[in-house]
Amino acid sequence: MNSRLSAITLNTFREAVRDRVLYNLILFVLLLVASAPLFSQISIGLEKLMLVNVGLSSISLFGVIIAIFIGIGLVSKEIEKKTLYTILSRPVRRWEFIAGKYLGLLLTLVVNAVLMTAGFYAALLIFIHSLAGTDARMLIAVYFIVLQFMMMVAITLLFSAFSSPIFSATFAFALFVIGTFGEDLKNFAAMSHGATKYLVTGAAYILPNFASLNVISQVAHEQNVSGQLVLFNTIYALLYSVAVTVGAILIFERRDLK
Amino acid sequence: MHAIEIRALSKDYPVGFWKRTLRPALKSLDLTIEAGETFGFLGPNGAGKTTTLKLLMGIIFPSSGSATILGKDFLDPEIKRKIGFLPEQPYFYDYLSAPELLDYYAQLSGVPAGVRKQRIGELLSRVGLSDVGNKQLRKFSKGMLQRVGIAQAIVHNPDVIFLDEPMSGLDPVGRHEVRELIQSLKDDGKTIFFSTHILSDAEALCDRVAVIHKGELRGVGVVNDFRSSVADKTEVIWLGAGALRAVEESVVEPHITGDTVRGTVQSADLDRVLDILRQRHARLISVTPIHRTLEEYFLSKTREREKEPVQL
Amino acid sequence: MKSRRQANVTWGLLLVALLAGAIVSRRQVDKVRGTQTTLEDALYLPSGKTVKRLSLGYSSLLADIYWTRAVQYFGARHVRGAQHYELLDPLLEITTDLDPNLIVAYENGAIFLSQKVPEGAGQPDAAVRLLEKGIRANPLYWRLYFTLGFVHYVDRHDYRAAEQAFQKGSEVPGALPWMGVMAARMAEHADDPATAAYLWKTIYETTKDKEIKDTAEKHLISLRVESELDELERRTKAYYESRGAYPEEWSDLIKVGLLRGVPVDPNGVPYRLRLDGTVQVADAKKFIYLERHGKPLNK
Structure with a gap:
């Protein structure tokens, strides 16, 4: 990694940390601590299931929210406050700026997810008093969540590269929802006919699909996740994220930054 | 280079x-x-x-x-x-x-x-x-x-x-x-x-x-x-408004306050103007050469084409 | 300037290549996941009421999504010849909880549910429950009574209940007159294959679902074969009564004028004549719904 890219990456990470983004961890821990005993009231034996579901779902949701709220400002804030002027007047290539911002936010989210996962396993130990061998499987769910972050950061960055924060947030969130129902979009395509079928099928492939990255309920029910799924999900998330980031670069390379 | x-x-x-x-x-x-x-x-x-x-x-x-x-x-x-x-x-x-x-x-x-x-x-x-x-x-x-x-x-x-x-x-x-x-x-x-x-x-x-x-x-x-440029204009101030008429042609933008007159004179005309004023018994208060300043240059450059129809 | 344009082209080509790669890998992901897609979610949310609360007011959109999931689930299982459709009923429950007026979910869903395995889920009681729920929510939609009567008749063989369903349906304002005719036939000719044929024909003509239409067509063909076999056996019996022995070949019947030619099934394959005067199809597997004297030939 060249030194400019790493400098931008680390500065983006530092900004997030100093903006107290990681404070959400406190909320996360509170949520975990509160949820386990609360749900165990409902049904004995469901305690662990609920803890796994609440824990993993929050890791995903907190991350996506952070990705959107920081992501929308990554480029537009630097333009608005003109800090970008002092960056681009240096030997920094525009793609390095975008890539650095991407990696910086992703680093923030990964650190956040790692800390949350540690807290989550701690909660499992405290409330369930043991860790089974199958509990390692939940790390696959966390890994998929990180893959989802990769895609969400790229998507928000794409919008941030050409539009206002409000617009970016709206569209990034819309794509998050659509991606969550990605499998249903494909189903719609299968059920429609004629031109609509081609249109919806095309959209189903171009739009992000997070459905296969969500194995939370699977691991909560202690079902297996196939190695092939891990492999192809990784390839898919990587290629999709880089493609969207390249899209952001393509827009940003041509842009007059008034 | x-x-x-x-x-x-x-x-x-x-x-x-x-x-x-x-x-x-x-x-x-x-x-x-x-x-x-x-x-x-x-x-x-x-x-x-x-x-x-x-x-x-x-x-x-x-x-x-x-x-x-x-x-x-x-x-x-x-x-x-x-x-x-x-x-x-x-x-x-x-x-x-x-x-x-x-x-x-x-x-x-x-x-x-x-x-x-x-x-x-x-x-x-x-x-x-x-x-x-x-x-x-x-x-x-x-x-x-x-x-x-x-x-x-x-x-x-x-x-x-x-x-x-x-x-x-x-x-x-x-x-x-x-x-x-x-x-x-x-x-x-x-x-x-x-x-x-x-x-x-x-x-x-x-x-x-x-x-x-x-x-x-x-x-x-x-x-x-x-x-460093030679002053091409001189500011002249004198007492005796009556003398203005005799030098009117040479004095640019005269300002009269009571009996005091302040005006600008081309450096080439200065000696002649001063002679006439003395002849008319006007009392000279100051004679100051005016350098062409940056400000003047700036103003002249930003104004000069103002009146032309500028396509914007 | 020139180098900028070159850079743009390079980035553009890279983008296209990456997108193509992403789509290819997406297809691989789909292949790996196969038909287990979306079902974990469906399983996890136990009731439609929970989903409705989570839907923040967009419940009819969500109902469409769940209906799509139900159809995909059913279709994917069906193609693989599955024996179990354990999620179909919960999916339909959630769908109709979310949008109680989604008629298609009751009509088609009930037929998916009631059909015998592997053609359907083999849960006619669940189908009846679904239809009764639909009738409570949409009392003016008389066709739901038709489907209810149909399920009672075809899959539950409960002719009393079928009669009642057709009767109630015929009383709904706007119901077509044949609903009343159906009720009357239930009372008198419930066992008549013509009655079943009439019901399947109605389904065939009114449904928009390809899957259901195919099934109805297969039933109609089987029913036609059944009535043809009945007719042929009547003629071998007539031959026996006049000659004191069963015919050995179809030509025996043709000679005495009881047949005009060798009888063939809808696929053009000749029927098989047995020495005891009974008649069979050459390949029973071609007619999966074929019944003889109230018993299915295929298990």
Whole structure:
């Protein structure tokens, strides 16, 4: 990694940390601590299931929210406050700026997810008093969540590269929802006919699909996740994220930054 | 080799709902700045000064034309190791401390890790910020921020420094400090290109100035010429309004206050006018040669074509 | 300027290549996941009421999504010849909880549910429950009574209940007159294959679902074969009564004028004549719904 890219990456990470983004961890821990005993009231034996579901779902949701709220400002804030002027007047290539911002936010989210996962396993130990061998499987769910972050950061960055924060947030969130129902979009395509079928099928492939990255309920029910799924999900998330980031670069390379 | 050479650089902004109309922000600018020169880029607000600087920095792209800096194309990323830039009213990452900010910028400019720490320490004392420690920039005053701004522009020891309105928004003390800093850079032999609408700053610091107005270059002048040129007009003040009639033809814009008359006379006519006034027993109060000042030059350049129908 | 354009082209090509790669890998992901898609979610949300609360007011959109999931689930299982459709009923429950007026979910869903395995889920009681729920929510939609009567008749063989369903349906304002005719036939000719044929024909003509239409067509063909076999056996019996022995070949029947030619099934394959005078199809597997004397030939 060249030194400019790493400098931008680390500065983006530092900004997030100093903006107290990681404070959400406190909320996360509170949520975990509160949820386990609360749900165990409902049904004995469901305690662990609920803890796994609440824990993993929050890791995903907190991350996506952070990705959107920081992501929308990554480029537009630097333009608005003109800090970008002092960056681009240096030997920094525009793609390095975008890539650095991407990696910086992703680093923030990964650190956040790692800390949350540690807290989550701690909660499992405290409330369930043991860790089974199958509990390692939940790390696959966390890994998929990180893959989802990769895609969400790229998507928000794409919008941030050409539009206002409000617009970016709206569209990034819309794509998050659509991606969550990605499998249903494909189903719609299968059920429609004629031109609509081609249109919806095309959209189903171009739009992000997070459905296969969500194995939370699977691991909560202690079902297996196939190695092939891990492999192809990784390839898919990587290629999709880089493609969207390249899209952001393509827009940003041509842009007059008034 | 010229330090900066701008050739027919233009920028149009599309305006209107359909973005079909083009509004020119800069019209075919040609400008050459020599190495070691301090060059003032003068113009009223909205004249196109910032547009020119943004073009040169690669922040916006020209509609046509080109430029070279130190003999290389201005969009060549490598040339940017040798230039420094201070934007107008800069804002910096306010969650950083001054040393952190300068370290970040030094990394981006490719300053090797080994020399960064020492260079930043020296720089901070040079701009008078050696005692700020790890205070975050959000707690800095405007004058301090401006000094940080200059420090970031020179952290990588560039040969050419671009400053956009470096003195604007500062109190007299701050302005003085920034002026001193620029003077010291000039003494180091740097090429300095700075835009301003404050003429006294330009007069004090610059070797040459260019005047830009409504996106158009109106003239380039040597500052020393304005100082040393022979006064071509003289201001004459005398008591005795009755004598005015005899010299009326030669006196431009006479102002009469009670019995006192103040007017301007072409230097060539001065002796004749003074003779006539003596003959009429007018009492001379003062005779002051008027140098052609930068201000006058500036005003003449920004006004001269005002009455022509300017296509905008 | 030139180098900028070159850079743009390079980035553009890279983008296209990456997108193509992403789509290819997406297809691989889909292949790996196969039909287990979306079902974990469906399983996890136990009731439609929970989903409705989570839907923040967009419940009819969500109902469409769940209906799509139900159809996909059913279709995917069907193609693989599955024996179990354990999620079909919960999916339909959630769908109709979310949008109680989604008629298609009751009509088609009930037929998916009631059909015998592997053609359907083999849960006619669940189908009846679904239809009764639909009738409560949409009392003016008389066709739901038809489907209810149909399920009672075809899959539950409860002719009383079928009669009642057709009767109630015929009383709904706007119901077509044949609903009353159906009720009357239930009372008198419930066992008559013609009655079943009439019901399947109605389904065939009114449904928009390809899957259901195919099933109805297969039933109609089987019913036609059944009535043809009945007719042929009547003629071998007539031959026996006049000659004192069963015919050995179809030509025996043709000679005495009881047949005009060798009888063939709808696929053009001749029927098989047995020495005891009974008649069979050459390949029973071709007619999966074929019944003889109230018993299915295929298990």
